[in-house]
Amino acid sequence: MGHLDAPAGHVVAPGSGPGLIAWLPGVVALAGVVLLGFVPRFRRLGVGVAAAGFAGLVVVNVVASSAPSSPGYAISLAVPRDGASVTTPVLVTACGRNPDGTAAAVPGPDRVLSLFIDGRQTFETRTATVALQVGPGRHRLRVEVLTTDHREFLTPLQASVSIDVVGTGPVVDRASCGR
Numbered sequence: 001m002g003h004l005d006a007p008a009g010h011v012v013a014p015g016s017g018p019g020l021i022a023w024l025p026g027v028v029a030l031a032g033v034v035l036l037g038f039v040p041r042f043r044r045l046g047v048g049v050a051a052a053g054f055a056g057l058v059v060v061n062v063v064a065s066s067a068p069s070s071p072g073y074a075i076s077l078a079v080p081r082d083g084a085s086v087t088t089p090v091l092v093t094a095c096g097r098n099p100d101g102t103a104a105a106v107p108g109p110d111r112v113l114s115l116f117i118d119g120r121q122t123f124e125t126r127t128a129t130v131a132l133q134v135g136p137g138r139h140r141l142r143v144e145v146l147t148t149d150h151r152e153f154l155t156p157l158q159a160s161v162s163i164d165v166v167g168t169g170p171v172v173d174r175a176s177c178g179r
Contacts, residue, residue: 022060026076029053068147068155071111073104075098075159077143077179082161087132087169094143094159095177103177105147114150116142116160131171138164 007061035042078093079086094113096104106128107113115123115130118139123130132141143161146152 001008009151025053025056027053028056029114035131054060066093067152069106070155070157071104072099073106073156073157074110075143075145076177077159079141079161081164083164085164085166087167088126088134088136088165089171089172090134090141090165091129091131091171092141092161092178093129094145110148112146112148114144114146116140116144134163134165136165136167138162140158142150 017179023027029050030053032048034044035046036050037046039046073096075096075178076097078095078178079090094106096106096108098104107126111126113125113128113130114121115132117132117134121144123132136143140162142154142162144156144158
């Protein structure tokens with residue numbers, strides 16, 4: 001269950017730091033600098049190795065910083081209508097529609113859903129439905145589809161609604177993804 005005290009921003013899963021491909025150009029560049037500075041007879045080789053490593057760093061950073069294209073579907077939230085009064089926990093379901101109107105799998109392969117309450121990320125899941133603990137009062141719920149490495153799509157894929165939490169109650173499935 002999510003809660004209101006979670007940190008802002010995207011939650012990065014443990015062990016999801018840079019992989020070997022991201023580190024390799026840096027190691028090559030460092031090896032070239034070492035050859036260049038400490039082994040005089042291999043200076044020319046050191047220049048070439050360092051240049052190749054630095055070029056690799058540029059390529060890796062350009063590729064890593066480019067946002068992926070949208071998965072091609074739109075999402076909405078199957079929670080009570082915008083502005084509805086609800087009890088907590090609130091059952092939130094992200095629904096997807098392809099351009100032709102057929103249902104899309106949400107979040108889909110190699111994707112996660114990031115859930116926000118009042119602009120703060122509170123939960124992350126690989127399933128389309130989650131029950132969130134939300135404090136009393138008016139809140140804005142937002143769901144965003146991200147890649148598994150927590151990158152937003154070129155056009156962010158998100159949906160949001162406002163709710164008014166009036167108390168505590170059982171988890172109630174009030175809405176579905178039906179048209």
